[in-house]
Amino acid sequence: xxxxxxxxxxxxxxxxxxxSILLSMVHLYHAFQNRVRPWAPLLLRVxxxxxxxxxxxxxxxxxxxxxxxxxxxIGIPMPHLMGWATIVVxxxxxxxxxxxxxxxxxxxxxxAILIVAAVTVHWPxxxxxxxxxxxxxxxxxxxxxGYETDLLYLIxxxxxVAEGAGPYAVDNMIARKMDxxxxxxxxxxx
Numbered sequence: 001x002x003x004x005x006x007x008x009x010x011x012x013x014x015x016x017x018x019x020s021i022l023l024s025m026v027h028l029y030h031a032f033q034n035r036v037r038p039w040a041p042l043l044l045r046v047x048x049x050x051x052x053x054x055x056x057x058x059x060x061x062x063x064x065x066x067x068x069x070x071x072x073x074i075g076i077p078m079p080h081l082m083g084w085a086t087i088v089v090x091x092x093x094x095x096x097x098x099x100x101x102x103x104x105x106x107x108x109x110x111x112a113i114l115i116v117a118a119v120t121v122h123w124p125x126x127x128x129x130x131x132x133x134x135x136x137x138x139x140x141x142x143x144x145x146g147y148e149t150d151l152l153y154l155i156x157x158x159x160x161v162a163e164g165a166g167p168y169a170v171d172n173m174i175a176r177k178m179d180x181x182x183x184x185x186x187x188x189x190x
Contacts, residue, residue: 041100041166044156049098051153052110056090059083074120086113097160100169107157114157118150 059067068083076082090113093106122145125131131143165171 038167041160041163042168044160045097045100045103045165045169048110048153048156048160049094049096052090052094052097054094056087056094059087059090076116076120085109089113097157097165100165100171102171103160103165103169107161111154111157114150114154118147122147122150 064083064087067087068079071079071083071086089106089109093110096102096106097110125144126146127148129145129148131145133141133143135141
């Protein structure tokens with residue numbers, strides 16, 4: 001005869017062990033998450049900031065006139081002003097986002113650039129930013145990119161605005177210094 005009590009006890013003990021292992025894994029995951037969470041905004045800032053700066057530098061190095069003529073050809077009003085404004089926003093705004101300085105302020109013109117690019121340039125080519133056309137001499141040939149990359153940048157900027165630029169941002173370092181000075185000033189007047 002089989003002792004059902006012993007069998008049930010073994011099953012319960014194994015379930016408790018599994019639950020204990022799962023709880024340990026959850027605890028380790030949360031500990032890991034708490035350690036890396038402060039770095040997440042920095043990674044977004046590096047991606048967005050460097051990306052914008054690279055695009056601004058490319059426009060500048062090829063000659064702003066080339067970019068301005070493209071803006072004129074697609075019907076952007078005041079192409080000369082908009083061309084230079086775009087280059088400045090991409091270079092200066094990109095640097096500021098990279099450093100975590102005035103991210104909310106720079107997010108507005110950066111988002112505007114992305115929306116205009118998505119609607120006027122990339123929309124006709126669909127969503128995907130990678131369109132393999134062929135392979136020639138072992139090298140992939142791609143078609144025109146869609147609005148996927150614009151959307152990714154917009155989402156990254158929205159997350160930075162909603163969640164903040166992070167503890168390693170210039171703005172937060174300045175705020176900590178000001179808080180430290182302010183508390184020192186308060187202690188001196190007390």
